[in-house]
Structure formats: C-alpha cells, structure tokens
Amino acid sequence: MKKLFKVGFWEFIARIVLKNRLAILGLILIITVSLALQWKNIQFSFTEANLLPDNNNVNTEYNAFLEKFGEEGNLIVVGVQDDAFFTPKVFAAWNKLMTEIKAQKEIDLVVSINDLKQLKKNDSLQTFEMVPFVDESKTTSQAYLNSIKKDLFQNMPFYEGLLFNKENGSLRSAIYMDKKIVNTAHRKDYIVNDFIPKIKAFEQETGVDLRVSGMPYIRTLNAMSILNEISLFIGASLLITSLIFFFFFRSFRATLIAILIVIVGVMWTFGLLGLFNYHITVLTALVPTLVIVIGIPNCIFLTNKYQQEYVLHGNKAKALQRVITKVGTATLMTNLTTAAGFATFIITSSQLLKEFGIISSLSIMALFFLCLITIPIYYSYQPVPRPKHLEHLKRNYTKVFMEWIEKMVKYNRRYVYAVAIALFVISSYGALQIQTSGSLIEDMPQNTDFFRDIQFFEKEFNGVMPLEITIDTKRKKGVMKSSTLRRMDELQKTIDSIPELSKPISIVNLVKYSKQAYYNGNPEYYDLPSSQEQSFILSYAKNATKDTKENIMKSYVDSDGQTARITTFMKDIGTGNMSKIENELLAKTNKIFPKERYNVVMTGKALVFEKGTKYLLDNLVSSLLFAVFLICMLMVFMFRSFKMVVVSVIPNLLPLMITAGLMGYFGIPLKPSTILVFSIAFGLSVDDTIHFLAQYRQELAHNNWKIKKSVFATLKEAGLSMFYTSVVLFAGFSVFMLSDFGGTVALGGLIAMTLLFGMLSNLMLLPCLVLTLNKTLANKQEFPEPTVDVVPKATKIDPSEL
Structure with missing residues (x-):
C-alpha cells in the first residue's frame, strides 16, 4: 500500500x-454519455420514506394491515368554511364539482353533502335503505338549503367529524382515490392535470376558497416541491461557488473548467441514480448540489497548487506534473474522509439512508478522479498564468487574516485554549437541552398553500395523518358480537377524548347509525343497541347498502367478519407527544381487550413514521461514532502516530459540540435531517486537518525537526488553501437555506456553521495543540515515516520526459 502511494506511482x-490527453478526454466523454443514457431510469419516489428495515415488527404489522384492508392513504379531503356555501349558486357549483370528480376513473368513492345518503327504515321490507339527503330539485331555494344545513348539523351525528365540524361550521368532502394508483405516477398526473384545475375553476366561479389536503394530495405537491428545488439548488450553488472561485483566482479560464467539471460530476450523479434504479427522495435530491459544493474546493486546491508550483520555478510542464505528484495522495485521502462521512449511512438498516450514502460517496470519489485528471489536461492546452491570476497568492486580506492566525497561535495560545474550553462547556450544557422530534409534515414547505391547508384541517378536523387500530376477535363474525362492539365503543370514546386525535371511524359508527335510523332518524338514539334491540336492528342492517360502491364502511371489517378497523387522524404533534398518545392508547386497549380473546395492533402511516424516526436517530448516532472511528483509523494508517490522531480528533469534535449546543439553545430538535449534519460535517472538516498535519510532517523533515518553525511554515503553506476551501464549503452549504423544507434548511445552515467553526478550529486550535503536545525538537521516532506520503518530498522531474 505504501509503495502504491509513493511519488513514483503518481x-x-x-x-x-x-x-494520453485526448484519449482520456474521450474516455470521460464516453462515460458521461453512457451515464446520461441511464437518466431514463430515474424515478421519483411516490411513497413516503420508510425509515424502518423491511423485517421490523412495525413494518410487518403495517404490511399485514395493508394486505387485509388495502392502502390506507387514499383519502383526499376538500374543505370549506364560508357562510356562502349554502346559497343556490355556490351549492350548485359544489354539486357540479363533486359530480365531475366522482365520474373520474381514478376515484373510487366520493362522500359529499350534495349526494349524501342517509339510512331510512323500510318497515315493509324490514330493511334499511340509503336515500338521498338532498333533493336536487329544491336546491335553488334558499329556504330549503337553510333547512338541510340545520338538519345536517343537528340530526346527522354519524357524519360529524367526517364531513362537518358542528362547532365551527366547517364542511368537507371525503374523496377516496383508487388504491391501485395511489403509489404510482398516475396519481401525480391526475392531481396536477385534472383535480387541481377543477378546484381552481370552482374558486374562480364562486369566489369561495377551498381547502384541500389528504395524503395523496400532500405527497404529490411535496414531491413537486422537491423536484423544483433540485434545479434551484444546482443553479444557486453553481452560481455562488463559481463567483467565489472567480473572486479568488480572477481567471475566467480557471472558473470555466471548474464549472465544467462539477457539471459533468452532476451528470454522473444522475446517471448513477438511474444505473442503480434508485428513486429521487428528499435526500438523494441533495446529492447533485453536494457534488458542486465539494467539487469546487477540489478545483481550488488543485488550481492553487498548479499556480504555486509555477510561481516557484516558472516551468509549466513541471507544474502540471506536480499537481498530480505532489497532491495526488492528499486529495485522495481528503476525498476518502469526506466520502467516509457519507458512506457511514450505508451501515444503517434504512433503505433511504443506504441509497443516499451509496450515491453520495460514489459521486464524491468519481469527482475526485475527474478533477485530478481534467485540471492538468485543461491547463496543458492553456497559456501560462498571467501575473493578475497569481495576485491572490499574496492578496492583502488573506495575508492579514493569516498573520492574525499566526499571532494568536504564537502569542495567545492560552486564550485559544480558554475560549475552546469555555465553548465546550457552554455547548455541552446546550447539547443536553436538545429535544427529539419528527413527523410526516414537520419539514414540509411551510409557506405553501397546501401546508396552510394542512393547518386548517388540523384545526377544524384534528389532522390528516392516519392512525389505525385493528381488533382481531380470533373468530369469524366476532366483530358484530355485542361485547366486541361495546369494547370498541369504549376505545373510541378514549380516542375522542384525546385532543390531538380526530373523531374515530369504525363499524361501531354504522351500528349506532342503524339504531338511529330504526328510531326514525332521532339523533338521541345514535348509540349502540342494547342486547334486546340488537337482534332486530341488525336484521334490518343485513340487507342495507347492498351497493358496496356507496358503502363507506366496507373497508372497516374484513370479509370474514373477524377483524375490525378503527381509523382516526392525528395532528402534527412530533414523535415525543405521539409516543405519549401511543402509550395511553396501548394501556387502554390492554385493559379493554383481554389478550386471550383479542389481538389488538396499532399501526398506520403516522405511527410507522414515528417509529422510523426513533429507529433512524438511534442508527445515525451509531453511524456518527463509526464515522469518527473510521476516520481515526485512516489517520493511524496515514501517520502511524498516536499524537497525530489525538490532535486531529479534538479540533474536529469541538465544532460538532458547538453546533449541538446551538441546537439546544435555539430549540432546533434532533431529527433525521439535523442528525445527518454531524457525520457529513465531520467528514468534511477533517480534510483541513489532513492537509495541515501532512504538510506539518513534511515541514518537520525540511526544518531539522524543529516544531515551532515547522508549525508556522505549515500555516503559510497550507493555511490559504484551507481558508479558500472552507469559504466555498460554507457558502455552498448555505444554499440549502433557500429551501422551503425545514429539514433541508437545518441541514444546510448547521453544516455551514459547523464547517466555519471547523476552519477556525483547524487553523488555531490544531497548531496550538501540536505546539503544546510536542517538545521544542521532535525526532523521527516520535513521527515515523508515514504509511502514505500525503505530501511527498520535492522531486526532480525532467520536463523532456513529459
């Protein structure tokens, strides 16, 4: 291995x-075209991210639920809160809208006031009949509309919570999509090209504002927001990093090749997504921008080295070769540590994170080879750098900054330690205040109409995230037993008493409605029938709603009558509060349903996501520790010195602790999007450490093992590149703060902040530690020959050999 990375190899x-410049450029073109052909395989994920392993018990229970009752997340709700609704013009427009929606093949069922059915007793046939609640021939009369409004709110408790809020007068329609298309691209096409235009047409015609929500609708608009942000991030990051690059080097030629390289890198990333048949998710959508943000610093480092070499000896050929020979291993190892920060996500059991880790780490390593090969080839065809292009090497503002750093390290080392210790103590206290959070909609764009609609339904109908409870009676037709129905009713009363949950829906509601219908629609009889009433009331119900298309309760009992389902909806309350509700409901179910007679399971998208968030947080802590361990092992492998490992870890853990402290003080919760920060930032920040220590090890040999002289020589040699790359990374990750997604904003802002602290820590605390932990003179035993020559010795190269 050591021989592999010796200068002779490079x-x-x-x-x-x-x-072989032209042949290599041709090979790059072939690779680019080949990967571009894989773009046709790129798809967007049409389901929520499942953060749990497939064999996890929560997933097993949820899949069993789907197999028995079908897809749960197929409900779209259209709501309205406007006194003008019950006027002839608006009601007619509403009737037209719902009729058009119901006629679509993508819609399985529509439950709306205009075509509402109510149970009526038919004594002659001894059955219940579903009769229209609204007589369409009379809807042109304002008096009639006023009467049905009164009748609805006073005499139809079965539909309360499902279609109306009695307290605030809010109304809504329940639109059930065909379960077969809910998780397909067809869902998006229908909602975007058909459903939304119909909603907008109604609003323009009546002036009444409609509220739309439900998981199919939310997922579609959320996915569109993610896709729109991909181009935003790519464009913004490319613009900002290119401007910084040009500001540093003042060269259009240098900026042009840097832009071209990262664009090709982005093309490769999309090609890898297609090659592996990975879906674009909220995480993999970030990778193209990461390629730009990480690729530009690579270009800066290589371009800076080329210009430094040219200034030293004025030989273009030698400078080009030394770009590869002198920094080949350095850039390889720094890109390896960066890729390692992402690759640690592969060890998690989450498919979402595995795909993100694989694509990001492969893209980073591919970009490294692309930069290392393309930049020397490009400059070999270009004229030598002009004096104005080399001015940045001695620019005043960078000179002043580096002189201040040297002064702090030389004369104020105690203050550096005091500030570092104080920051660590203060940050540690703040880190203890961090709360854990996570929900399906927490990080969705909060300035969009569909998010405001979510808030409307949370306020009026207590949420849109489904929570399911299944009751297996362990015997056929056990659901309709009087004892089972009463136990379910008791559980539903508990659910109804929890403010964060909506009014539950189950077969119990239909049985209660049957009793009310038997007593001629009197709402006072909306209750479970007594044991004496049950036999003759249920005999009426057996023949009711034979048209299953109109039977909204058809999905709440399985075909054998053995298992029942209770559905409720949950507000966006976060994982902590959700756990409390879950524990409360589990305690109640264990009390109500004896385990020897019933098997009760709580599931649903809301619960699966909450469990997945907890699982993911635990796994990401492990991946962070693994990243630290892996990078420490890389340090041991490279430098073969325990002191090197100590001084490399401390300056990079401190910024992570500062970031954790700020999260605690400012109330930024720990969730999947924010915990990603630590592994990514650590992998990026340690790059500066590698550059510094590698250069320091080389300076020791050049300066007869004099530590102080070597440290300050290292700051002069490596400090400028460390500053440049850190500025680009800071600005590049700040681009994510343009996002409408809270998680992406937190990810970008926290990584940028961590890298800023990491730069200062590596430029100030790291050299201080080196000076403190070593004597005035070092020796070769303390610093043995490194396994990898990260910064090789100067070599004599004959330009004629090129």
Whole structure:
C-alpha cells in the first residue's frame, strides 16, 4: 500500500494522463454519455420514506394491515368554511364539482353533502335503505338549503367529524382515490392535470376558497416541491461557488473548467441514480448540489497548487506534473474522509439512508478522479498564468487574516485554549437541552398553500395523518358480537377524548347509525343497541347498502367478519407527544381487550413514521461514532502516530459540540435531517486537518525537526488553501437555506456553521495543540515515516520526459 502511494506511482499516473490527453478526454466523454443514457431510469419516489428495515415488527404489522384492508392513504379531503356555501349558486357549483370528480376513473368513492345518503327504515321490507339527503330539485331555494344545513348539523351525528365540524361550521368532502394508483405516477398526473384545475375553476366561479389536503394530495405537491428545488439548488450553488472561485483566482479560464467539471460530476450523479434504479427522495435530491459544493474546493486546491508550483520555478510542464505528484495522495485521502462521512449511512438498516450514502460517496470519489485528471489536461492546452491570476497568492486580506492566525497561535495560545474550553462547556450544557422530534409534515414547505391547508384541517378536523387500530376477535363474525362492539365503543370514546386525535371511524359508527335510523332518524338514539334491540336492528342492517360502491364502511371489517378497523387522524404533534398518545392508547386497549380473546395492533402511516424516526436517530448516532472511528483509523494508517490522531480528533469534535449546543439553545430538535449534519460535517472538516498535519510532517523533515518553525511554515503553506476551501464549503452549504423544507434548511445552515467553526478550529486550535503536545525538537521516532506520503518530498522531474 505504501509503495502504491509513493511519488513514483503518481509520477507514473501523471505521465499517463499528460501523454494520453485526448484519449482520456474521450474516455470521460464516453462515460458521461453512457451515464446520461441511464437518466431514463430515474424515478421519483411516490411513497413516503420508510425509515424502518423491511423485517421490523412495525413494518410487518403495517404490511399485514395493508394486505387485509388495502392502502390506507387514499383519502383526499376538500374543505370549506364560508357562510356562502349554502346559497343556490355556490351549492350548485359544489354539486357540479363533486359530480365531475366522482365520474373520474381514478376515484373510487366520493362522500359529499350534495349526494349524501342517509339510512331510512323500510318497515315493509324490514330493511334499511340509503336515500338521498338532498333533493336536487329544491336546491335553488334558499329556504330549503337553510333547512338541510340545520338538519345536517343537528340530526346527522354519524357524519360529524367526517364531513362537518358542528362547532365551527366547517364542511368537507371525503374523496377516496383508487388504491391501485395511489403509489404510482398516475396519481401525480391526475392531481396536477385534472383535480387541481377543477378546484381552481370552482374558486374562480364562486369566489369561495377551498381547502384541500389528504395524503395523496400532500405527497404529490411535496414531491413537486422537491423536484423544483433540485434545479434551484444546482443553479444557486453553481452560481455562488463559481463567483467565489472567480473572486479568488480572477481567471475566467480557471472558473470555466471548474464549472465544467462539477457539471459533468452532476451528470454522473444522475446517471448513477438511474444505473442503480434508485428513486429521487428528499435526500438523494441533495446529492447533485453536494457534488458542486465539494467539487469546487477540489478545483481550488488543485488550481492553487498548479499556480504555486509555477510561481516557484516558472516551468509549466513541471507544474502540471506536480499537481498530480505532489497532491495526488492528499486529495485522495481528503476525498476518502469526506466520502467516509457519507458512506457511514450505508451501515444503517434504512433503505433511504443506504441509497443516499451509496450515491453520495460514489459521486464524491468519481469527482475526485475527474478533477485530478481534467485540471492538468485543461491547463496543458492553456497559456501560462498571467501575473493578475497569481495576485491572490499574496492578496492583502488573506495575508492579514493569516498573520492574525499566526499571532494568536504564537502569542495567545492560552486564550485559544480558554475560549475552546469555555465553548465546550457552554455547548455541552446546550447539547443536553436538545429535544427529539419528527413527523410526516414537520419539514414540509411551510409557506405553501397546501401546508396552510394542512393547518386548517388540523384545526377544524384534528389532522390528516392516519392512525389505525385493528381488533382481531380470533373468530369469524366476532366483530358484530355485542361485547366486541361495546369494547370498541369504549376505545373510541378514549380516542375522542384525546385532543390531538380526530373523531374515530369504525363499524361501531354504522351500528349506532342503524339504531338511529330504526328510531326514525332521532339523533338521541345514535348509540349502540342494547342486547334486546340488537337482534332486530341488525336484521334490518343485513340487507342495507347492498351497493358496496356507496358503502363507506366496507373497508372497516374484513370479509370474514373477524377483524375490525378503527381509523382516526392525528395532528402534527412530533414523535415525543405521539409516543405519549401511543402509550395511553396501548394501556387502554390492554385493559379493554383481554389478550386471550383479542389481538389488538396499532399501526398506520403516522405511527410507522414515528417509529422510523426513533429507529433512524438511534442508527445515525451509531453511524456518527463509526464515522469518527473510521476516520481515526485512516489517520493511524496515514501517520502511524498516536499524537497525530489525538490532535486531529479534538479540533474536529469541538465544532460538532458547538453546533449541538446551538441546537439546544435555539430549540432546533434532533431529527433525521439535523442528525445527518454531524457525520457529513465531520467528514468534511477533517480534510483541513489532513492537509495541515501532512504538510506539518513534511515541514518537520525540511526544518531539522524543529516544531515551532515547522508549525508556522505549515500555516503559510497550507493555511490559504484551507481558508479558500472552507469559504466555498460554507457558502455552498448555505444554499440549502433557500429551501422551503425545514429539514433541508437545518441541514444546510448547521453544516455551514459547523464547517466555519471547523476552519477556525483547524487553523488555531490544531497548531496550538501540536505546539503544546510536542517538545521544542521532535525526532523521527516520535513521527515515523508515514504509511502514505500525503505530501511527498520535492522531486526532480525532467520536463523532456513529459
């Protein structure tokens, strides 16, 4: 391994690259075209991210629920809160809208006031009949509409919570999509091209504002927001990092090749997504921007080295070869540590994170080779750098900044330690205040209409996230037993008493409605029938609603009558509060339903996501620890010195602690999007440490093992590149703060902040530690020959050999 990374190896690579420039450029073109052909396989994820392993018990229970009752997340709700609703013009427009929606093949069922059915007793046939609640021939009369409004709110408790809020007068329609298309691209096409235009047409015609929500609708608009942000991030990051690059180097040629390289890198990333048949998710959508943000610093480092070499000896050929021979291993190891920060997500059991880790780490390593090969080839065809292009090497503002750093390290080391310790203590206290959070809609764009509609339904109908409870009676037709119905009713009363949950829906509601219908629609009889009433009331119900298309309760009991389902909806309350509700309901179910007679399971998208969030947080803590361990092992492998490992870890853990402290003080919760920060930032921040320590190890040999002289020589040699790359990374990750997604904003802002602290820590605390932990003179025993020559010795290269 050591021989592989010796200078001779990189000389060999340099000769191959510079002697076969056109062939290599052709190979890059072939790879780019081949990966571009894979773009056709790129798909967007049409389901929510499942953060749990497939074999997890929560997933097993949820899949069993879907197999028995079908897809649960197929409900779209259209709501309205306007006194003008019960006027002839608006009611007619509403009737037209719902009729058009119901006629679509993508819709399975529509439950709306205009075509509402009510149970009526038919004594002659001894059955219940479903009769229209609204007589369409009379809806042109304002007096009639006023009467049905009164009748609805006073005499139809079965539909309360489902279609109306009695207290606030809010109304809504329940639209059930065909379960077969809910998780397909067809869902998006229908909602965007058909459903939404109909909603807008109604609003324009009547002036009444409609509220739309439900999981199919939310997922569609959320997915569109993610897709729109991909182009926003790519464009913004490319613009900002390119401007910074140009500001540093003042060269259009240098900026042009940097832009071209990262664009090709982005094309490769999309190609890898298609090659592996991975879906675009909220995480993989970030990878193209990460390629730009990480690729530009690579270009800065290589371009800076080329210009430094040219200034030293004025030989273009030698400078080009030394770009590869002198920094080949350095850039390889720094990109390896960065890729390691992402690759640690692969060890988690979450498919979402695995795909993100695989694509990001492969893209970073592919970008490294692309930069290392393309930049020397490009400059071999370009004229030598002009004096104005080299001015940044001695620019005043960078010179002043680096002189201040040197002054702090040389004369104020105690203050540096005091500030570092104080920040660590203060941050540790703040880190203890961090709360855990996570929900299906927490990080969705909060300035969009569909998010405001979610808030409307949370306020008026207590949420849109389904929570399901199944009751297995362990015997056929056990659901309709009087004892089972009463137990279910008791559980539903508990659910109804929890403010964060909506009014539950189950077969119990239909049985209660049957009793009310038997007593001629009197709402006072909306209750479970007594044991004496049950036999003759249920005999009426057996023949009711034979048209299953109109039977909204058809999905609440399985075909054998053995298992019942209770559905409620939950507000966006976060994982902590959800756990409390879950524990409360589990305690109640264990009390109501004896385990020897019933098997009760709580499931649904809301619960699956809550469990997935907890699981993911535990796994990400493990991945962070693994990232630290892996990078420490890389340090041991590279430098073979325990002191090197100590001084490399401390300056990079401190910024992570500061970020954790700020999260605690500012109330930023720990959730999947924010915990990603630590592994990614650690992998990026340690790059500066590698550059510094590698250069320091080389300076020791050049300066007769004099530590102080070597430290300050290292700051002069490596400090400028560390500053440049950190600025680009800070600005690049700040681009994510343009997002409408709270998680993406937190990810970008926290990584940018961590990298800023990491730069200062590596430029100030790291050299201080090196000076403190070593004596005035070092020796070769303390710093043995490194396994990998990250910064090789100067070599004599004959330009004629190129």
